[in-house]
Each structure stands twice: as C-alpha cells, then as structure tokens.
Amino acid sequence: MWGLLNGLTIAITPTNLFYCLIGCLVGQLVGVLPGIGPVQATALLIPLSYGLEPTTAIIMLCGIYYGAMYGGTITSVLINTPGETASVITCLDGYPLAQQGRAGVALKVAAIGSFVGGVISTLALALLGPSVADFALKFGPSEQFALMVFGMSMVIGLMGKSFIRGLVSLSFGLSLALVGMDPISGAIRYSFGINDLVGGIEMVPLCMGLFGLSELLVLVEDLNVTHKASALNSSTLKKEELRPTTMAIIRGSFLGFFVGLIPGTGSAIPALISYSMEKSLSKHPDQFGKGAPEGVAGPETANNSYVGGAMIPLFTLGIPCSPTIAILMGAFMMHGMIPGPTLFITNPDVIWGTIASMFVGNVILLILNMPLAAAWAKLADIPNKMLCPAVLVISLIGAYSDSNSMFGVGVMLVAGVIGYVCKKLDIPLAPIILVFVLTDKMEQNLLQSIKIHSGVLGILTSPIALGLLVGAAAVIAGSLIMEIKNKKSSLLEGDE
Amino acid sequence: MMKKIVLCILFLALVLSLCSTPSIAAPAWPTKTITWIVPFSAGGNADNISRIIAPYFSKELGVAINIVNQPGAAGEIGTMAIAEADPDGYTIGVINAPDIQISCIVNDAYDLDFFKDLNYLATYTATPISFYAPQKSEWNTLEKFVKYHKEHPGGLLFGEGGIGHRVLMATVMDYFGIQISSVNFNSVADVVAAALGGHIDAAGAGNQVISQFVSGGWAPIAWGGTEKCKDFPDAPLFADMGLFTDFLNVMTVLLTPKDVPAYVNERLIEVANKVSRIPEVRTQLEAINCVYYFTSGADMDKKMKDYYSQIQTISEKYKSAIVLNN
Known part of the structure; x- marks a missing residue:
C-alpha cells in the first residue's frame, strides 16, 4: 500500500499527468476509428515515447490503452461497430439503448463501470500483487481448455429466443474459426486455394461486417428515418435500473480482475461471463438484448478491471496475458526494463508509478467522458442518409487498415451481407464472433492437453479443469431445462 | 533499305536507352516515401x-x-x-x-x-535458442537430460514455441540418438508460462527469455550462440559439442x-x-x-x-x- 502512495506522488507530477491525459485523448480518438484497436494503437505510438523518461513513457502508453478500450465502446454503442472483441458484448445492449435515444445512458454507465472496475482492480493489484501470481500459473493447457469450454457455454446465454437459431450461429462461428492454418501442425484447412485465407479470417473485418455493415444495410431500408430525440433522450438511469446496474459493476470488477490473472484469456472472456452472469441473475432476463443498462455496465467493467489483473503476471513473472499487455511488455523492454520478479526491486518507481497512473488514467477518462457522453450521444441523432455513407467510409478504411489488404475489405463486405441475412432470419450475431474468437485458443489448448496427458481423459485429472467443465455442463443443462420449460409454458398459453 | 534504317535506329535507340537508364535513374532513387x-x-x-x-x-x-x-x-x-x-x-x-x-x-x-x-x-540480429529445465529436476544438466531420454524415450514433455525450435530439437535428437516428445505452444511467452506452472518438463526457447525462466527456478541446460551464458557457465554451448546451430538463430x-x-x-x-x-x-x-x-x-x-x-x-x-x- 505504501508503494501505491509513493506511486501516486510520481503519477501526479505535472509532466506525468500531462502525458497521461495526452495518452487517454489519443487512445480514445484512435479507439473511435474502427479497425484500430488498443493493440494497434499502443504499438504504433511506442516510437513516440522514445524521447520520454521511462515512467512517463509507460504512463502515456497505458493511457493510450485505456483510452482506446473506451473508444471502442463509443462506436459499439453509437453505430453497432465494435473495434475489438471486448466491445462485441457492449453492442448487444448498448446499441438498442442508443436506438431508444438513450446512448448517453449507455456511454455514462460504461464510463462509470470502467472507472470502478479500473480502481478496484488497481487496488487489488496493489494489495495482492505477487501473492496471486502463482494462481495464474496453475492454468496450464488443460485448465485453459476447460476455461474456454466454460466461456463457450456462456455463449448459450446470448442465443436469443430460438435455441436452434443460436446453434446455427454458434456452428457458423466455429467453422469460420477453422479456416486457415491448424494452430499446432500448420496444416492448411478450408483455404480453397486462396492464399489470403491461409492465415485464417481476421477478426476485425469480420466483426465490422457482421455488426456494423449489416446494421447499415438495415438502416438503408428506410433512409428518411431520423432517430427522433424522444422523451427518453436523457443520460440518467431510471430508478429501477439503478440497483442492478450498480451490482453489475461491482460483480464485473472482481470477475475481470481474476480472469485477468489467467494467461492467454483475452478480454472477451470476462465480458462474456459477466454478461451471462448478469442475465441469469436479472429479474428481467428478457430485457437483455433490448437495452438493459446492466448488460452494458457489467461487461464494460469486467473488461477494464481485467487490465489490472493482467498486469500481475506481467510485473511479477514477465508473462503477458493478452496481446496489448505483450506490447506494453515490449515498451518496458525498449526502455531498458525487463518485466519479471526483479522489476519490483530494480525499478519500483516505474511499477508503482504505472499502477498509480492506472488510477489517474481512469479518473481522467471519467472526467473526460461524463460531459462528452452527451456530445457523443448527439451523433446518434444524425439522419440515416448522412450517417450511413460516413459509417461506410470509416468501416472500409478500418477493414483495410487492420491488415493493410483489400482482402480485409472483401471479408467485411461478405460478412456484412451474411450479417444482414442473419438479421432477417433472426439468427443472433454475437455467438458467431465470440465462438470464432474462443475456438482457436480452445483447439490449441485441447491438442496440447492431449499431448501432455497422452489422451483426452487426462484433462479431468486437474481439479480446476474438472470444476470448470462441470460448471460448463451445468450451465448448458440449466439452459436446456429452461428452454424446455419455456416451450411448454408457451405451448400451454397457446392452447388457452 | 528503309526497313534496315528503321531497324538500325530502333537498335541504336534500344542500346542508348539501355546504357542511359542506370546513369540517369540511379541518383533519382529514392524520391518518395x-x-x-x-x-x-x-x-x-x-x-x-x-x-x-x-x-x-x-x-x-x-x-x-x-x-x-x-x-x-x-x-x-x-x-x-x-x-x-x-x-x-x-x-x-x-x-x-x-x-x-x-x-x-x-x-x-x-x-x-x-x-x-x-x-x-x-x-542486425541473430538471437540463438537454448534448452531450459527446472533446477530441481532429475534432468537438470544436458548430460542427465540425454541419459533420462535414453532410459525413457520420449519420457519428458518438451515445450517449444515454434517450428524453428522443433528443428533444433530434431538436431539434438539426431546428435544424441534420442527421442524427444514435444508440445507446441503459440509463442515463447506461452512456453514460459507453461514451464513456470509445471505443465511441461523441459523447454526450448530463445536466449532472451532467460530471466523469466530463472525467476521460476529453471535454468539453461544447453546454451545457443558462441558465448557462454554469464550466470550459468556450467551450461554447455551447443557449439562446443560440435553441434552447429547458428542456422537456427x-x-x-x-x-x-x-x-x-x-x-x-x-x-x-x-x-x-x-x-x-x-x-x-x-x-x-x-x-x-x-x-x-x-x-x-x-x-x-x-x-x-x-x-x-x-x-x-x-x-x-x-x-x-x-x-x-x-
């Protein structure tokens, strides 16, 4: 704790404060442009930090990271276009809120959630620090495989009304993920002789097409509609929404932190688990997907507090848990510091300064975004005939700049048409992308576990893996029972 | 006759253009991004x-x-x-x-x-690959590692982070006449995480990650490159065994x-x-x-x-x- 206070005095020197602000602003600006997520933004701006003091440089880069994470939220809410996987979940309820003229609510809830999540996980990082690092290491391939299965079972919660349609979506995501090189052997699958498919389908253009472009096609059906600033157009929560949203934020904070400790998870998992958890705990699960503020609050909080958790394996073991953290690790090294257990001893000022700056960064983002939320929300009032072309251009540029190839643009266009067809057929889109993201990692971990245990059953010898798999089975069984019950009751209602 | 003149002119033009290209264009590169x-x-x-x-x-x-x-x-x-x-x-x-x-x-x-x-x-860079093992294990030197494999072919789980590492592993297998069983990971960071968590028994990874390995109680058992590892001079160089591994740097x-x-x-x-x-x-x-x-x-x-x-x-x-x- 003493270290944290010491860190605060470093983080709030005028220079560091200034660069933290710059980082947050730049990050947010970059995050709003689809196609450039936190990973790319942080990597591209590392050279800018060369001339700075190491602590200042790291603080600025962290600022870019949080800023970009929040920027992704803005586009998810306003134009249904997530820039990275963590924000896919945000679209589910954020965009419906925006359509109801409540974009301000979604953005504010996300800002507050991110702030609380950030602060709680920073505190946990400062208090628990190295003592929880061992927990992270317990997650080998078997445990990670089980965690991915658990994550997949959570996707069931997003399937919407029809189980069958949900399964269609899930299997589609699964098959898309299989395209390209097998993660272990390098065997090439389903590339149909197209060289660009050898590396697999890129997530960003797929995401932008399925969510953003397909929504655009829906909007184009009636160009003259303007989202009238309705009576509901306020940035405040309704009374009855206050409690569930607060609880979602608190639960999300702890959830995100603990998932962050586990290597190789990525921020989509905590967001996904949080969403499913909130939906199952809610008194009105039917409101999810139609604009439930807690459906935005929980996942947004979880993916922000994930950062604090993910810093622990980085600082204490030198193991980066997610792509962005890997880039931060690169930044540490470029400034002459090797992340690992000795870093706390050799460069305590940098570590504690960085931890404290996470506090400061979250405060800055909150201050920036509370007033800005209303301004951003006004964008949602732009008439479709002006909004659509602008969004199309931004999406095309985003799809191109993700991997600098026209192939990405093609992927986005095709995904857009598929997304539109799915919407017309009531097939939920979120499972496609989430399963797509989880499959790669899951397959790899499965193959590694089989090798380690010389067979599939060996996975069950790990208590953590067993627990997670049982949990997954329970979630699936529970949803099936609910599904059958609902079917029966709706049939009964139909009879009467 | 006319044809010949035209051909001659064309030929001359061709020769001239061929001769002149380098001298004119050479200084002109680069002029843009x-x-x-x-x-x-x-x-x-x-x-x-x-x-x-x-x-x-x-x-x-x-x-x-x-x-x-x-x-x-x-x-x-x-x-x-x-x-x-x-x-x-x-x-x-x-x-x-x-x-x-x-x-x-x-x-x-x-x-x-x-x-x-x-x-x-x-x-500007050539970073070698090395072999690492837990310091407390029965195979904490290359000699013991080889001996263990002679007694238990493929008996250890050897983690590696890419195809280049597998080529080194194959080179070692070839040299000592042993059978190593490998588990592939996506990146060196994943190998380190699996090693420190005790999910694998030995690993092949770049020299650059030594500090992470050491922090988890692991040490190099064989070292790539031409200079011995400063902190672990007992780890033999692949080069000293006559194993030429530069091509994998x-x-x-x-x-x-x-x-x-x-x-x-x-x-x-x-x-x-x-x-x-x-x-x-x-x-x-x-x-x-x-x-x-x-x-x-x-x-x-x-x-x-x-x-x-x-x-x-x-x-x-x-x-x-x-x-x-x-």
Whole structure:
C-alpha cells in the first residue's frame, strides 16, 4: 500500500499527468476509428515515447490503452461497430439503448463501470500483487481448455429466443474459426486455394461486417428515418435500473480482475461471463438484448478491471496475458526494463508509478467522458442518409487498415451481407464472433492437453479443469431445462 | 533499305536507352516515401526491430519510411507481398530467418521461391535458442537430460514455441540418438508460462527469455550462440559439442523484391553498413534482448542460402517431428 502512495506522488507530477491525459485523448480518438484497436494503437505510438523518461513513457502508453478500450465502446454503442472483441458484448445492449435515444445512458454507465472496475482492480493489484501470481500459473493447457469450454457455454446465454437459431450461429462461428492454418501442425484447412485465407479470417473485418455493415444495410431500408430525440433522450438511469446496474459493476470488477490473472484469456472472456452472469441473475432476463443498462455496465467493467489483473503476471513473472499487455511488455523492454520478479526491486518507481497512473488514467477518462457522453450521444441523432455513407467510409478504411489488404475489405463486405441475412432470419450475431474468437485458443489448448496427458481423459485429472467443465455442463443443462420449460409454458398459453 | 534504317535506329535507340537508364535513374532513387512491410503483428520482435532501425534508414535516404504490418500464416503472407510488390525500390521489408526457409521447405502449398523471388540484404540480429529445465529436476544438466531420454524415450514433455525450435530439437535428437516428445505452444511467452506452472518438463526457447525462466527456478541446460551464458557457465554451448546451430538463430533480414534495379540494393546495403556503425542502434536492439549481429550484402545472401540446405537436410530426416501433421 505504501508503494501505491509513493506511486501516486510520481503519477501526479505535472509532466506525468500531462502525458497521461495526452495518452487517454489519443487512445480514445484512435479507439473511435474502427479497425484500430488498443493493440494497434499502443504499438504504433511506442516510437513516440522514445524521447520520454521511462515512467512517463509507460504512463502515456497505458493511457493510450485505456483510452482506446473506451473508444471502442463509443462506436459499439453509437453505430453497432465494435473495434475489438471486448466491445462485441457492449453492442448487444448498448446499441438498442442508443436506438431508444438513450446512448448517453449507455456511454455514462460504461464510463462509470470502467472507472470502478479500473480502481478496484488497481487496488487489488496493489494489495495482492505477487501473492496471486502463482494462481495464474496453475492454468496450464488443460485448465485453459476447460476455461474456454466454460466461456463457450456462456455463449448459450446470448442465443436469443430460438435455441436452434443460436446453434446455427454458434456452428457458423466455429467453422469460420477453422479456416486457415491448424494452430499446432500448420496444416492448411478450408483455404480453397486462396492464399489470403491461409492465415485464417481476421477478426476485425469480420466483426465490422457482421455488426456494423449489416446494421447499415438495415438502416438503408428506410433512409428518411431520423432517430427522433424522444422523451427518453436523457443520460440518467431510471430508478429501477439503478440497483442492478450498480451490482453489475461491482460483480464485473472482481470477475475481470481474476480472469485477468489467467494467461492467454483475452478480454472477451470476462465480458462474456459477466454478461451471462448478469442475465441469469436479472429479474428481467428478457430485457437483455433490448437495452438493459446492466448488460452494458457489467461487461464494460469486467473488461477494464481485467487490465489490472493482467498486469500481475506481467510485473511479477514477465508473462503477458493478452496481446496489448505483450506490447506494453515490449515498451518496458525498449526502455531498458525487463518485466519479471526483479522489476519490483530494480525499478519500483516505474511499477508503482504505472499502477498509480492506472488510477489517474481512469479518473481522467471519467472526467473526460461524463460531459462528452452527451456530445457523443448527439451523433446518434444524425439522419440515416448522412450517417450511413460516413459509417461506410470509416468501416472500409478500418477493414483495410487492420491488415493493410483489400482482402480485409472483401471479408467485411461478405460478412456484412451474411450479417444482414442473419438479421432477417433472426439468427443472433454475437455467438458467431465470440465462438470464432474462443475456438482457436480452445483447439490449441485441447491438442496440447492431449499431448501432455497422452489422451483426452487426462484433462479431468486437474481439479480446476474438472470444476470448470462441470460448471460448463451445468450451465448448458440449466439452459436446456429452461428452454424446455419455456416451450411448454408457451405451448400451454397457446392452447388457452 | 528503309526497313534496315528503321531497324538500325530502333537498335541504336534500344542500346542508348539501355546504357542511359542506370546513369540517369540511379541518383533519382529514392524520391518518395518507402513502404517497409513487416509480415508480423505490431509489437512482435520483427516489428520492434524494424521500428528501431527504420528511422536511421529514413534519415540516411532522406525520405520517409512507412512501416506496414501484414501479419498472417507465420509471416508467409507478408513475405509474399514483398516478393510480389512492384520492383521499383519503394516497397521493401523484413522477414525472420529461419522461419522463411522452414516455410518454403515444409509448406508445399507456399508459392514463394526462396532462391528466385527475393534479395536478402542485411541483418542486425541473430538471437540463438537454448534448452531450459527446472533446477530441481532429475534432468537438470544436458548430460542427465540425454541419459533420462535414453532410459525413457520420449519420457519428458518438451515445450517449444515454434517450428524453428522443433528443428533444433530434431538436431539434438539426431546428435544424441534420442527421442524427444514435444508440445507446441503459440509463442515463447506461452512456453514460459507453461514451464513456470509445471505443465511441461523441459523447454526450448530463445536466449532472451532467460530471466523469466530463472525467476521460476529453471535454468539453461544447453546454451545457443558462441558465448557462454554469464550466470550459468556450467551450461554447455551447443557449439562446443560440435553441434552447429547458428542456422537456427533468429535473424530479422532486410529484403527487396527480386527484380529491383541493382542500384537500389547497392544503396540499401551501403546505408545498412552505415547504420551498423551507429552505436545507439546496438544499444537499442540489445535493450529489447536481441543478440546483436550485423552482416550484409553477399555474406547475408550466402548465409541465407547455406542455412536453407542445412535446414532442408535435417527437415527431411525428421519430418515427422518437425511437421506435426505427418
């Protein structure tokens, strides 16, 4: 704790404060442009930090990271276009809120959630620090495989009304993920002789097409509609929404932190688990997907507090848990510091300064975004005939700049048409992308576990893996029972 | 008669144009921004190295250099993009050896012709790979590691982070006549995490991650490169055993498409040599834990091609250990 206070005095020197602000602003600006997520933004701006003091440089880069994470939220809410996987979940309820003229609510809830999540996980990082690092290491391939299965079972919660349609979506995501090189052997699958498919389908253009472009096609059906600033157009929560949203934020904070400790998870998992958890705990699960503020609050909080958790394996073991953290690790090294257990001893000022700056960064983002939320929300009032072309251009540029190839643009266009067809057929889109993201990692971990245990059953010898798999089975069984019950009751209602 | 005159004029024009092209065009390059393709994601090792050296190139050449990441398929897609770019000298790039050789050898579907499609100009890094094991294990020296494998063929789980590591493993298997059973991980970071968590028994990984291994109670049991590990001088060098593993050192090599004019390559090599004499370049590369090693021009080209045949020999012998789907 003493270290944290010491860190605060470093983080709030005028220079560091200034660069933290710059980082947050730049990050947010970059995050709003689809196609450039936190990973790319942080990597591209590392050279800018060369001339700075190491602590200042790291603080600025962290600022870019949080800023970009929040920027992704803005586009998810306003134009249904997530820039990275963590924000896919945000679209589910954020965009419906925006359509109801409540974009301000979604953005504010996300800002507050991110702030609380950030602060709680920073505190946990400062208090628990190295003592929880061992927990992270317990997650080998078997445990990670089980965690991915658990994550997949959570996707069931997003399937919407029809189980069958949900399964269609899930299997589609699964098959898309299989395209390209097998993660272990390098065997090439389903590339149909197209060289660009050898590396697999890129997530960003797929995401932008399925969510953003397909929504655009829906909007184009009636160009003259303007989202009238309705009576509901306020940035405040309704009374009855206050409690569930607060609880979602608190639960999300702890959830995100603990998932962050586990290597190789990525921020989509905590967001996904949080969403499913909130939906199952809610008194009105039917409101999810139609604009439930807690459906935005929980996942947004979880993916922000994930950062604090993910810093622990980085600082204490030198193991980066997610792509962005890997880039931060690169930044540490470029400034002459090797992340690992000795870093706390050799460069305590940098570590504690960085931890404290996470506090400061979250405060800055909150201050920036509370007033800005209303301004951003006004964008949602732009008439479709002006909004659509602008969004199309931004999406095309985003799809191109993700991997600098026209192939990405093609992927986005095709995904857009598929997304539109799915919407017309009531097939939920979120499972496609989430399963797509989880499959790669899951397959790899499965193959590694089989090798380690010389067979599939060996996975069950790990208590953590067993627990997670049982949990997954329970979630699936529970949803099936609910599904059958609902079917029966709706049939009964139909009879009467 | 008329025909002959026309032919003569045409011939003269052709000769003149051929003669004049280099002398006129040579000084004219470069006049605009150069695109520098990195076939890996931003933040990876090749990307970090490029972002360190490109500014020095830009300063020497007097034009801006735009780094473009084209990741995918272990660098295969971006490398293809460099090979297929207009050979005007305005698209250059980097690739990691030995990955490119291995791709060309083991991936039958990969169209790149290693010998015909690219020019290999220079490298600033060559980071060796080493073997690590837990200090408290029964196989905490290379000798014991080999002995254990003789008694229990394939008895240990050997974690590795890529195809280059498997080639080294195959080289060791060949040398000692033992059978090692490997588990592949996506990146070196994943190997380290699995090692420290006790999910694997031994590992092959770059020299640069030694500090992480040591923090978890692991130590090198055999060391790559030509200098002994400072903190663990007992770990033998592969080189001292007569095991030549230089061809597996990770080099990030500057490339141009095959048909660029000779003056572009000459100028780039000249700049590369000049940049290699700037002390900060070395300091900055060592800060990101790369082992500094500069070579350029004909030496570079020869190294790449020699290594190709070495990798090919070992790959053919141990195809099933290297290419996992066989």
